[in-house]
Amino acid sequence: MLCKDTVRGNILEAAKKRFTHYGYAKTTMAEIAADCNMSPGNLYRYFPGKLDIAEAISTEAGEAAISKLREVLRRPGRSARERLRDFCFADMRLTYEQLEFDKQIYEMARVISMERPQFANRILALHRALLSEILAAGNASGEFSIEDVVFTAEMLQSATMKFRYPQLHSKLSYDRLERELEGVLHLLLNGLDDGGAGREVPRKAQESQKPDTLVSL
Amino acid sequence: MLCKDTVRGNILEAAKKRFTHYGYAKTTMAEIAADCNMSPGNLYRYFPGKLDIAEAISTEAGEAAISKLREVLRRPGRSARERLRDFCFADMRLTYEQLEFDKQIYEMARVISMERPQFANRILALHRALLSEILAAGNASGEFSIEDVVFTAEMLQSATMKFRYPQLHSKLSYDRLERELEGVLHLLLNGLDDGGAGREVPRKAQESQKPDTLVSL
DNA sequence: CAAGTGAATGTTTTGTTGAATATTTACTCG
DNA sequence: CGAGTAAATATTCAACAAAACATTCACTTG
Numbered sequence: 001m002l003c004k005d006t007v008r009g010n011i012l013e014a015a016k017k018r019f020t021h022y023g024y025a026k027t028t029m030a031e032i033a034a035d036c037n038m039s040p041g042n043l044y045r046y047f048p049g050k051l052d053i054a055e056a057i058s059t060e061a062g063e064a065a066i067s068k069l070r071e072v073l074r075r076p077g078r079s080a081r082e083r084l085r086d087f088c089f090a091d092m093r094l095t096y097e098q099l100e101f102d103k104q105i106y107e108m109a110r111v112i113s114m115e116r117p118q119f120a121n122r123i124l125a126l127h128r129a130l131l132s133e134i135l136a137a138g139n140a141s142g143e144f145s146i147e148d149v150v151f152t153a154e155m156l157q158s159a160t161m162k163f164r165y166p167q168l169h170s171k172l173s174y175d176r177l178e179r180e181l182e183g184v185l186h187l188l189l190n191g192l193d194d195g196g197a198g199r200e201v202p203r204k205a206q207e208s209q210k211p212d213t214l215v216s217l
Numbered sequence: 218m219l220c221k222d223t224v225r226g227n228i229l230e231a232a233k234k235r236f237t238h239y240g241y242a243k244t245t246m247a248e249i250a251a252d253c254n255m256s257p258g259n260l261y262r263y264f265p266g267k268l269d270i271a272e273a274i275s276t277e278a279g280e281a282a283i284s285k286l287r288e289v290l291r292r293p294g295r296s297a298r299e300r301l302r303d304f305c306f307a308d309m310r311l312t313y314e315q316l317e318f319d320k321q322i323y324e325m326a327r328v329i330s331m332e333r334p335q336f337a338n339r340i341l342a343l344h345r346a347l348l349s350e351i352l353a354a355g356n357a358s359g360e361f362s363i364e365d366v367v368f369t370a371e372m373l374q375s376a377t378m379k380f381r382y383p384q385l386h387s388k389l390s391y392d393r394l395e396r397e398l399e400g401v402l403h404l405l406l407n408g409l410d411d412g413g414a415g416r417e418v419p420r421k422a423q424e425s426q427k428p429d430t431l432v433s434l
Numbered sequence: 435c436a437a438g439t440g441a442a443t444g445t446t447t448t449g450t451t452g453a454a455t456a457t458t459t460a461c462t463c464g
Numbered sequence: 465c466g467a468g469t470a471a472a473t474a475t476t477c478a479a480c481a482a483a484a485c486a487t488t489c490a491c492t493t494g
Contacts (some may be wrong), residue, residue, distance in 0.1 A: 146413030155400035155414040159376040183372035191408030196363030197372040
């Protein structure tokens with residue numbers, strides 16, 4: 001039997017194909033409906049509107065990404081610091097690759113962030129919860145002694161904002177982003193006292209150090 | 218005698234008045250020229266184009282802001298840590314107020330950042346130099362022992378990106394921005410070991426803690 | 435009545451065209 | 465020539481009509 005959820009699933013699937021292939025703007029409700037062998041009007045019995053379809057798709061994708069990150073956290077035999085590092089790098093790589101290579105997904109992300117500001121917040125909250133988990137584990141193991149884990153997670157998220165949706169904030173090569181994340185994390189973990197941003201890994205030749213560039217203003 | 222630089226100065230002055238009063242877009246080259254008692258065509262003997270006039274004005278303003286920040290650094294009887302803190306807060310307040318209350322300046326900033334990506338970089342470089350100064354002074358006084366001062370300054374700049382042009386990155390109240398900057402700085406200065414983001418100042422009621430919201434995507 | 439239709443409706447996007455306006459050029463003046 | 469002008473040109477903007485589209489609704493259909 002075709003329960004409501006199955007139809008919803010079909011719609012999402014069809015829409016996802018179109019959105020990722022042709023882009024959000026270039027996809028019409030009529031097309032999505034046709035792909036599902038229904039009339040445009042009927043779509044509205046399953047979703048309030050086009051944007052909600054996109055949001056549902058993005059939520060799914062976002063939660064999938066969070067799941068992947070959660071797996072990074074489950075890796076055994078790592079210290080809390082290492083875990084934090086793994087987590088941040090995995091996160092950056094995940095979103096960078098996603099947005100770098102897929103113009104369409106980038107478009108959707110932009111539209112949804114504009115029209116549904118709360119969307120990004122929900123994902124950020126999930127993300128922050130994982131950070132809190134790491135910190136709490138670190139506390140438990142005696143590696144950290146953080147008083148307010150939730151607040152500290154918030155601050156970590158704030159300081160690494162730039163690496164979360166790199167394309168939205170600056171245009172840097174992935175190499176450079178990695179190097180910067182490395183440095184910032186070192187600072188966040190150890191503070192200024194421990195030799196500043198600590199430069200274990202020798203930097204590449206100075207020539208390649210293009211300056212930062214703000215973007216999307 | 219009317220040397221070339223005097224005329225340039227007059228043009229800049231006239232343009233500045235118009236730009237700040239009516240906005241960049243709503244100001245025409247003809248108007249600027251009229252204010253200077255010259256024909257529009259003649260402006261091009263002094264500036265390559267309208268955008269370059271705006272850029273010159275902004276550069277001046279940017280350098281003025283940097284000077285103000287430099288003064289904050291000169292305040293006597295402060296430790297390097299305090300200086301760093303003063304500096305970051307002064308910087309945030311300066312740009313926040315500027316952009317918050319002056320729609321026209323905000324417009325100019327946006328246009329120039331879009332059309333002349335290098336502009337922001339030059340200002341950021343000046344800014345970074347001041348950070349390096351603080352760190353170097355901290356090293357000299359024995360308060361820090363930072364190996365690569367320049368690199369560490371870069372990392373500090375990176376981690377506080379969000380507070381540099383707040384309106385461009387997120388929409389948060391100034392209160393909340395201050396609180397976040399406080400937390401992030403604590404983390405950057407002391408690392409995770411020192412009780413995390415350290416919460417000397419009790420946070421306000423949880424109700425008021427609206428989550429972050431990305432903006433301008 | 436739940437599922438669906440397709441025409442009707444209002445909003446957004448798209449094109450187009452004329453007007454503004456940035457920029458260039460050919461020229462004047464001292 | 466250096467400083468400037470004013471007309472010529474090219475680009476951008478604004479307004480408005482047409483088309484496309486999202487959304488709604490009165491109406492099947494099983």
